[in-house]
Structure formats: structure tokens, C-alpha cells
Amino acid sequence: MAILVTGGAGYIGSHTVAELLDRGEKVIILDSLKKGHHAAVLAEPFYQGDVRDQDLLKRIFSEHEVDAVLHFAADSLVGESVQDPLKYYDNNVVSAQRLLTAMVEHGVKKIVFSSTAAVYGEPEQVPIEEHSPTRPASPYGETKRVIEKMMEWSEKAYGLEYISLRYFNAAGAHPKGHIGEDHDPETHLIPLVLQVALGKREAISIFGDDYPTPDGTCIRDYIHVTDLAQAHWLAVDHLRRGKGSAIYNLGNGNGYSVKEVIDTARKVTGHAIPAIMVPRRGGDPAVLIASSGKAKRELGWHPQYEKLEEIIRSAWEWHQSHPDGYQDVTVLTKK
């Protein structure tokens, strides 16, 4: 049986495909390449297309024996979603609805979904547990919560089983050096800070220093991308063993402020990394830190990267060896 990976040419999707291949899984990738990269497609068959394309979904499910779907494909930028919420309802909610419909029609009963810490909004207490209230502070987080509800109702109605993985902030790159983070435009803190160290940007902007945190900047929980990848295979295995639907946080349990990230990157790169203070970005909660005990207990998840310094060093190795990301290859393939 094969696993269909939507968004498998993207950052977390490609690292997860690498993990699945290491585990001997048969993988099918579906990605529009609007954000992903041909060079990050690690498995065949690869379908370049949109998850909203119902005919394409039908074709894939008819041509292959798929028992589980890993659904990464989405738009995922908190700030952009505040500016353009309808884009997020379209690409995230409509895609998921069509994917679930096709799965039900073809008798595919297992899905692992890329959810997010952004479903919680401003938490009442940290570390955040899975039963904490969900009050998304951005349309992005809201669309992910809607999809979680869609899966819950689909379980009751059609017997579809799901695992929703609420990742905190993904960072780092594969230790083999062949895949890493390359978003265009880049909006994530760690790669932007490293672009300054590479001399590709003059300074990093800090979005607000008036948050209720010790140094006034937002605190996030950074989790290594290969640790996320490991959790996905464990989640598929969990469903295959009949353990049923569940929601898991995936984070390190350690929070670092924007200023601490910049300081750590200065240490790792040896570069001064100038920073400038700018106003807050819309939709950003002050503090997001995970409790991931449930994933460790129930999935047997063992994250390998604990320290922010190790995570930033892993990202730095990728950015140094690929200063222009996958650029040379994607110029040829992106239309």
C-alpha cells in the first residue's frame, strides 16, 4: 500500500518523504510546485497539480492503492492570512474538503494532517496541552481548526480516521544536506536571520518589542524538521495499528524570544546580524510553547534536536551550502 503525500515538494513534506523512504514506504507525491521545488521531489510517482483538482484526485486514487494520506499542502503564513483571509479559506479549507471527499469515495480511511500551534491563539497557559482552548488569532489558524473539525465530523459520518499534528515552529534542514528550507518570499524568522549572516540582507526586522514577555519580543517553540518527519511516520503506523484518531502537539517544550533567536544565530554564524525594531505583525500571539508529552507517550516520538543552537546550526549548514536555495532548478520547472 502507498502513502499519498500532498505538498511533498515543500519544506516539511520533502523531509517527511525522506523519512518515509528510509522506512521502506511506497510514496506518491502531489504538489502544485507553487511554493515547492522540483529538486525537493524525492519520490516517484510525482503528480504536479492542485489538491482542489477533483479529477486529478480521482485519477491518483484509481491508479494506486493508497491506504493513508499525509496532507501538507496549504498556504501557511500567519501575516499573509490576516491580509488575505479568503485565499486561506480557498487553498486550505476547499483543498481539504475535496481531498476528504475523494478519500471517502475511494475508501481511503487514514489521514495525517499538518495542523499548527496557530489554532490556539493567545494561550491561557504554557506549555500548551492539546485540550487547551482553540481561539485562533489569525485566519490561517482558523482554517486549520476548521479542517480539524471537518475530520472529526468525517470520522463520525464515514469512519475516516485522522491524526492532526499541531506543529510549533519548524526549522533546520536534513543532516544529509540535500533538502532544506527555501520559501519565496521567505518570511520565517530563522532563515531570514541567516540571510543577514550570508550578506543577502542588511538587517533583520524585529516585529514588536512591546509584548508581555521578558524582553518584549514574541516567544516561540522551534522544532527540527526531521523530528517532525519522524512523527509523521509514527502517526501513520499508529493509525495502521488501529489506535484511532488523535490530536498531538509537536514542539520542543522550550520557548525562545525573537531576540534570543538572533543572539543564538550570532553565536552560530559569527556574524554581527544587525537588527531593527519595527511594529508588530498582525495575528502573532505573544508566547507559543508546546507540551508534547502526549506524542511522546502515545506515538513513541523521540525528537533528536533539543537545543535551539543545534537547530540553527543545522539550518545554517543548509543555507551556507545553498545560498540561493533550490533556485537553479526551480527556474526551469516553475511556470
Ligand SMILES: NC(=O)c1ccc[n+]([C@@H]2O[C@H](COP(=O)([O-])OP(=O)(O)OC[C@H]3O[C@@H](n4cnc5c(N)ncnc54)[C@H](O)[C@@H]3O)[C@@H](O)[C@H]2O)c1
Ligand atoms: N513551517 C512551519 O513552521 C509550520 C508550522 C505549523 C504547521 N505547518 C504546516 O505544515 C504544512 C507544510 O508547511 P511548509 O512550511 O512545508 O510549507 P511549504 O510551503 O514549504 O509546503 C507546502 C507545499 O504545498 C504545496 N501546495 C500548497 N497548496 C497546494 C495545493 N492546493 N495543491 C497542491 N500543492 C499545494 C506547495 O507548492 C508546497 O510545496 C502546511 O500545511 C503548514 O500549514 C507549517
Ligand SMILES: O=c1ccn([C@@H]2O[C@H](COP(=O)(O)OP(=O)(O)O[C@H]3O[C@H](CO)[C@@H](O)[C@H](O)[C@H]3O)[C@@H](O)[C@H]2O)c(=O)[nH]1
Ligand atoms: O522578519 C521577521 C520574521 C518573524 N518575526 C517574528 O518571529 C516569530 C516567528 O515568526 P515566523 O518564523 O514567521 O513563524 P510564525 O509566524 O510563528 O509561524 C510559523 O509557525 C507556526 C506555528 O507556531 C506555523 O503555523 C506557521 O505556518 C509558521 O509559519 C514571530 O513572533 C514573528 O513576529 C520577526 O520578528 N521578524
